[in-house]
Structures are given as C-alpha cells and as structure tokens.
Amino acid sequence: MTQIKEKxxxxxxxxxxxxxxxxxxxxxxxxxxxxxxxGTGSFKDEAKKEAALKSFIQIAGQKPLVNKAxxxxxxxxxxxxMPIGYSATLRGQRxxxxxxxxxxxxxxxxxxxxxxxxxxxDETGNVSFGFREHIAFPEAAGEDVRSAFGLGVxxxxxAKSKEEARELLRLIGFPFSKKE
Numbered sequence: 393m394t395q396i397k398e399k400x401x402x403x404x405x406x407x408x409x410x411x412x413x414x415x416x417x418x419x420x421x422x423x424x425x426x427x428x429x430x431g432t433g434s435f436k437d438e439a440k441k442e443a444a445l446k447s448f449i450q451i452a453g454q455k456p457l458v459n460k461a462x463x464x465x466x467x468x469x470x471x472x473x474m475p476i477g478y479s480a481t482l483r484g485q486r487x488x489x490x491x492x493x494x495x496x497x498x499x500x501x502x503x504x505x506x507x508x509x510x511x512x513x514d515e516t517g518n519v520s521f522g523f524r525e526h527i528a529f530p531e532a533a534g535e536d537v538r539s540a541f542g543l544g545v546x547x548x549x550x551a552k553s554k555e556e557a558r559e560l561l562r563l564i565g566f567p568f569s570k571k572e
Contacts, residue, residue, distance in 0.1 A: 412559075426481070428544070428545055430448055448543070523545070
C-alpha cells in the first residue's frame with residue numbers, strides 16, 4: 393500500500409469525520425483521478441515531439457491520449473486534426489503511486505520551491521498546477537534538456553467545497569505554502 397493511500401485510510405478519514413461531522417466513510421471526500429497534460433504545439437521538429445511522448449509515457453506510467461487541434465489557425469501554422477499535445481488520466485494504484493512520487497520526490501526537486509498556494513483550489517475542490525520543465529520528475533533526469541517541456545497536473549476530488557478539499561490534501565501531505 394502506498395503512503396498516500398495509508399494516510400487517507402488512517403489519518404484523513406477520522407480527521408475529516410471529526411472536523412466536518414460526516415456520518416459515513418462514504419461521505420468523506422476522496423481523490424477520484426489525476427490528469428496529466430502537456431502541449432507540444434510549439435515543437436516544430438518531429439524528433440522533439442517523439443522525445444516528449446517518450447518522456448511523458450515514463451512520467452505518467454501509461455500511454456497518453458493524443459490531443460488534436462479542433463480548428464485551423466493560419467497565424468499559428470496549425471491545421472485541424474494536427475496533434476498538439478498529450479494527456480493521461482490516472483486512477484487507482486497508478487494515481488496513488490504518481491501522487492507519492494509527486495509529493496516526496498518531484499516537489500522537493502523544484503528549485504526555490506516554497507509550497508503551493510492554497511488559492512489554486514477551485515470552487516469544486518479540484519487542484520491544478522503546472523511545472524515549467526518536466527526534468528523535475530526523476531524519470532526525466534537523464535533526458536535531453538534542450539527539449540524540455542512543461543506539463544500540467546490536475547487532482548480531481550469529490551469534495552463539495554474549497555475547505556473540504558484543502559483539508560483532505562493537507563492531511564495526505566500536499567505541500568501548501570505556509571502563508572495561509
């Protein structure tokens with residue numbers, strides 16, 4: 393069992409029950425999925441797109457969905473149907489493994505990291521943040537730095553409010569900044 397899953401079962405469930413007065417364990421907010429996405433529209437070179445795909449597969453642990461342009465935009469030299477990015481939805485054990493790696497390895501590797509601002513939680517309890525360079529992930533350590541790309545991560549919860557989501561994430565070890 394991963395550390396995140398243990399924290400949810402042993403720490404978050406009783407704490408959330410006590411703080412918000414839930415009657416049942418099923419009413420307690422859970423992490424439903426993690427969505428990872430990357431845009432490769434700026435890469436002109438096909439070799440860079442292939443390197444980005446290879447790195448993305450290593451980071452996500454699964455083959456991504458290819459995102460295609462919905463319409464043509466001449467000023468961007470973009471045609472309808474061209475691949476412009478990748479995304480992967482993680483659930484179950486892969487999701488917990490990714491969150492473990494994110495909290496314990498990736499965030500500490502980011503230069504000048506002082507925590508994530510708690511204001512990034514939206515009204516429905518989801519958290520979205522990004523990385524400027526994918527080399528913060530340990531799988532990309534030996535990769536070619538010239539083809540570095542940014543990626544976005546969204547953690548989707550079943551929380552009904554910002555406060556519930558913030559408390560759930562705080563209890564499982566999400567690195568919020570101290571300026572709350």
